[in-house]
Amino acid sequence: xxxxxxLFFVFALSILLFTQSCVFDTDLIYENQLKxxxxxxxxxxxxxxxxxxxxxxxxxxxxxxxxSSDQPIVFTRISIDEVGxxxxxxxxxxxxxxxxxxxxxxxxxxxxxxxxGSGSMWEQVGGEVLSLSKTWxxxxxSNINRPLTYKYVDGFLNLVGAEYRGDNLKEYILSKxxxxxxxxxxxxxxxxxxxxxCFLGEGGYYFMRAQTTDGRLLEMxxxxxxxxPIQPKQELGLGNKLVMRWNKPKxxxxxxxxxxxxxxxxxxxLTNMEDTVYPLKFxxxxxxxxxxxxxxxxxxxxxxxxxxxxxxxxxxxxGISYNSYNYNQITPTQVSATxxxxxxxxxxxxxxxxxxxxLTKSYYYPYGxxxxxxxxxxxxxxxxxxxxxxxxxxxxxELMTTTEHRSLASWLxxxxxxxxxxxxxxxxxxxxxxxxSVVDMMTGNALCSFNGDSVKGLKLSxxxxxxxxQSDRIRLFHLVxxxxxxxxxxxxxxxxxxxxxxxxxxxxxYFVWDHTTLSVYKNIDGSLVRSYPLAGSxxxxxxxxxxxxxxxxxxxxxVYDFExxxxxxxxxxxxxxxxxxxxxxxxxxxxxxxxxxxxxxx
Amino acid sequence: xxxxRVLLVxxxxxxMSMQGGIHFDFESGLATFDMTIxxxxxxxxxxxxPFEAKIVSNFEPYFYWKPSVSVLDDIWIYGLxxxxxxxxxxxxxxxxxxxxxxxxxxxxxxxxxYFGAILVNKKYFQTQARFEMGILSSKFSMAEHFVLMNYWNxxxxxxxxxxxxxAEPSLRFYVGIKPIALFLNLGxxxxxxxxxxxxxxxxxxxxxxxxxxxxxxxxxxxxGLGLSIRL
Numbered sequence: 151x152x153x154x155x156x157l158f159f160v161f162a163l164s165i166l167l168f169t170q171s172c173v174f175d176t177d178l179i180y181e182n183q184l185k186x187x188x189x190x191x192x193x194x195x196x197x198x199x200x201x202x203x204x205x206x207x208x209x210x211x212x213x214x215x216x217x218s219s220d221q222p223i224v225f226t227r228i229s230i231d232e233v234g235x236x237x238x239x240x241x242x243x244x245x246x247x248x249x250x251x252x253x254x255x256x257x258x259x260x261x262x263x264x265x266x267g268s269g270s271m272w273e274q275v276g277g278e279v280l281s282l283s284k285t286w287x288x289x290x291x292s293n294i295n296r297p298l299t300y301k302y303v304d305g306f307l308n309l310v311g312a313e314y315r316g317d318n319l320k321e322y323i324l325s326k327x328x329x330x331x332x333x334x335x336x337x338x339x340x341x342x343x344x345x346x347x348c349f350l351g352e353g354g355y356y357f358m359r360a361q362t363t364d365g366r367l368l369e370m371x372x373x374x375x376x377x378x379p380i381q382p383k384q385e386l387g388l389g390n391k392l393v394m395r396w397n398k399p400k401x402x403x404x405x406x407x408x409x410x411x412x413x414x415x416x417x418x419x420l421t422n423m424e425d426t427v428y429p430l431k432f433x434x435x436x437x438x439x440x441x442x443x444x445x446x447x448x449x450x451x452x453x454x455x456x457x458x459x460x461x462x463x464x465x466x467x468x469g470i471s472y473n474s475y476n477y478n479q480i481t482p483t484q485v486s487a488t489x490x491x492x493x494x495x496x497x498x499x500x501x502x503x504x505x506x507x508x509l510t511k512s513y514y515y516p517y518g519x520x521x522x523x524x525x526x527x528x529x530x531x532x533x534x535x536x537x538x539x540x541x542x543x544x545x546x547x548e549l550m551t552t553t554e555h556r557s558l559a560s561w562l563x564x565x566x567x568x569x570x571x572x573x574x575x576x577x578x579x580x581x582x583x584x585x586x587s588v589v590d591m592m593t594g595n596a597l598c599s600f601n602g603d604s605v606k607g608l609k610l611s612x613x614x615x616x617x618x619x620q621s622d623r624i625r626l627f628h629l630v631x632x633x634x635x636x637x638x639x640x641x642x643x644x645x646x647x648x649x650x651x652x653x654x655x656x657x658x659x660y661f662v663w664d665h666t667t668l669s670v671y672k673n674i675d676g677s678l679v680r681s682y683p684l685a686g687s688x689x690x691x692x693x694x695x696x697x698x699x700x701x702x703x704x705x706x707x708x709v710y711d712f713e714x715x716x717x718x719x720x721x722x723x724x725x726x727x728x729x730x731x732x733x734x735x736x737x738x739x740x741x742x743x744x745x746x747x748x749x750x751x752x
Numbered sequence: 753x754x755x756x757r758v759l760l761v762x763x764x765x766x767x768m769s770m771q772g773g774i775h776f777d778f779e780s781g782l783a784t785f786d787m788t789i790x791x792x793x794x795x796x797x798x799x800x801x802p803f804e805a806k807i808v809s810n811f812e813p814y815f816y817w818k819p820s821v822s823v824l825d826d827i828w829i830y831g832l833x834x835x836x837x838x839x840x841x842x843x844x845x846x847x848x849x850x851x852x853x854x855x856x857x858x859x860x861x862x863x864x865x866y867f868g869a870i871l872v873n874k875k876y877f878q879t880q881a882r883f884e885m886g887i888l889s890s891k892f893s894m895a896e897h898f899v900l901m902n903y904w905n906x907x908x909x910x911x912x913x914x915x916x917x918x919a920e921p922s923l924r925f926y927v928g929i930k931p932i933a934l935f936l937n938l939g940x941x942x943x944x945x946x947x948x949x950x951x952x953x954x955x956x957x958x959x960x961x962x963x964x965x966x967x968x969x970x971x972x973x974x975x976g977l978g979l980s981i982r983l
Contacts, residue, residue: 172815174838178844181846184848
């Protein structure tokens with residue numbers, strides 16, 4: 151029995167110890183089988199950055215989505231200038247490129263992180279990644295105050311703006327300011343050089359803007375282009391003809407045609423832009439307006455329908471200017487075969503020579519500062535008498551010096567009127583109340599006098615010995631030893647008031663023209679030398695060197711042979727602005743007008 | 753626990769004086785365990801890991817040990833029993849970048865009493881029917897091991913305990929000649945409650961991320977072989 155108890159206790163204790171030592175345990179392990187790692191290919195499915203350099207004109211939102219050839223993209227990190235701006239889990243997102251980066255260049259970096267593909271625990275928790283990155287240069291640009299330039303290409307005005315360097319350009323738009331500051335698009339294109347195909351020189355305010363694919367309009371420049379009209383100018387063309395000439399317009403391709411107008415009367419249609427000369431319809435002495443009327447080829451913003459029409463105007467005078475001064479007062483006077491004297495400026499006489507076609511001499515009157523008036527020149531052109539500053543000046547035109555100057559008030563009776571001058575320094579002075587006297591300018595004394603209310607001195611011969619005096623008749627007097635002897639007498643009617651003067655071609659003769667007949671007589675006895683019919687209204691002058699005579703008749707200046715009265719030239723003449731401007735002279739085959747123009751008829 | 757074992761030994765010694773005989777049985781075999789909540793916990797843990805891991809062991813059937821002592825007469829059986837059972841699970845993954853292990857281990861010391869009847873009583877063969885009830889004293893431990901490159905290297909452990917009641921009906925088939933017999937046990941252990949595991953005192957019970965209290969459930973078959981010594 152004791153052995154059984156001992157067996158029991160040993161058995162029980164052993165079991166207790168054994169059971170306590172046998173608890174659950176396991177050595178099972180799940181071994182993760184890794185895959186081979188390959189380098190993936192990453193490509194953007196969506197990325198708004200086309201070029202390696204991004205030109206930034208405004209805040210931009212860049213959207214991206216990448217795709218990997220094998221391993222999935224875990225996350226994407228965006229950094230600018232090595233400062234992270236965004237980090238997105240996954241393969242897509244967006245970020246901002248902002249102007250407040252500051253002008254200049256910056257570095258944009260996009261890093262794409264992919265799992266390795268090994269399947270390891272480290273990969274699964276995102277620790278084992280492959281990364282690919284790409285950098286861009288971000289150039290922040292300003293689009294403020296950019297100027298437009300312009301040039302002409304193939305006959306069109308082209309506006310040249312700054313190039314939009316971004317990668318999202320849709321097109322450039324050229325606009326022109328219309329009414330009420332509205333901007334009207336006139337051209338579109340993919341280059342910042344756009345034409346205004348309707349520019350006819352009128353100028354305008356241009357704006358060039360770049361439109362982006364996301365609908366933004368960015369100004370690429372503006373320009374207030376001044377008008378650049380065609381400027382016709384009067385010129386002496388071939389065959390001594392007056393023409394209007396202009397330069398071929400730089401915008402010639404925009405013009406369909408020109409219409410020319412002279413004094414608002416249409417003259418011609420020009421369709422060849424190489425035609426830049428238009429011969430004026432000539433009427434000597436005429437002032438007027440020449441108008442070149444351009445019609446555009448294309449529709450212009452200034453018109454709702456049809457073509458745009460633009461005018462270029464220029465004033466003209468049918469004659470060549472010799473720049474006279476105060477021509478209303480002073481009649482130019484022939485002083486030699488090729489020269490004439492005129493008032494060239496304030497109290498200055500000029501001598502214009504047709505040999506050189508220039509002003510050859512000037513004479514400045516030193517004794518006064520008032521306007522010159524009542525100018526007369528001796529029939530030979532050697533002496534001049536003019537009222538200057540209240541005094542009559544006697545001027546030697548050959549020497550261009552003042553011979554004498556004095557007041558003739560006592561002889562004139564308080565009035566100022568022309569004093570007919572001879573080559574020898576004597577003048578024929580008409581008194582205010584009637585009567586006249588021949589006065590020696592050197593002494594101031596009268597050589598002879600004619601009294602009577604209706605008496606008026608008409609002409610004084612170049613030698614001063616003869617004078618033509620008008621009363622109830624016209625009389626020729628010969629001054630001999632201080633006494634005036636009547637040589638001959640002509641009766642005249644007030645209706646047909648004759649013109650008489652001494653013959654500038656022969657100082658011993660004088661002539662009388664009664665508007666129908668011109669008669670030449672000898673001074674000495676009044677005998678007739680020759681006579682011929684000559685119709686006209688105003689006698690103008692005789693060129694003593696060419697023996698030609700100029701008479702105005704019915705809007706024509708007619709040149710006759712003084713010897714026989716034959717008509718040599720008939721020149722249309724029109725200068726109706728002032729009756730005084732009818733005064734013309736003949737000099738060396740040219741008609742010189744008081745209006746400051748001359749015209750060569752030969 | 754030591755007190756229970758001492759009481760068990762004292763009870764055995766005193767019962768030796770009873771008439772009809774005393775049997776000392778030692779039984780061992782495979783037990784299955786319900787452990788539904790802990791299995792779900794494993795699945796939750798496994799799915800929440802940032803890497804792929806597997807549950808390589810999930811409270812599969814495991815050995816149990818069970819000594820008992822009984823007194824009997826011609827029909828009835830009375831006795832005390834102690835049993836020890838243990839099981840566990842493992843979540844595991846390992847490669848050349850790291851290793852993760854999550855081991856759950858539970859074991860229990862069961863103390864109960866039983867009564868039964870002798871259904872068949874032959875010279876070399878005896879069949880008994882038993883009904884046992886008692887207390888389960890469970891120990892729960894969680895051990896996590898995580899190494900990943902140079903970034904992680906952690907070992908976390910946590911222990912908890914639980915107390916539950918159980919009932920176990922069974923049939924026993926004895927073959928042998930006195931004083932030694934071999935027997936086969938066919939039984940099923942029912943856990944009668946689902947009290948949560950707790951740490952230290954009952955004020956701190958264990959729960960999962962969803963707020964569900966964690967408890968062990970030892971319910972399952974008990975298939976064992978044993979050796980019986982009859983005094």
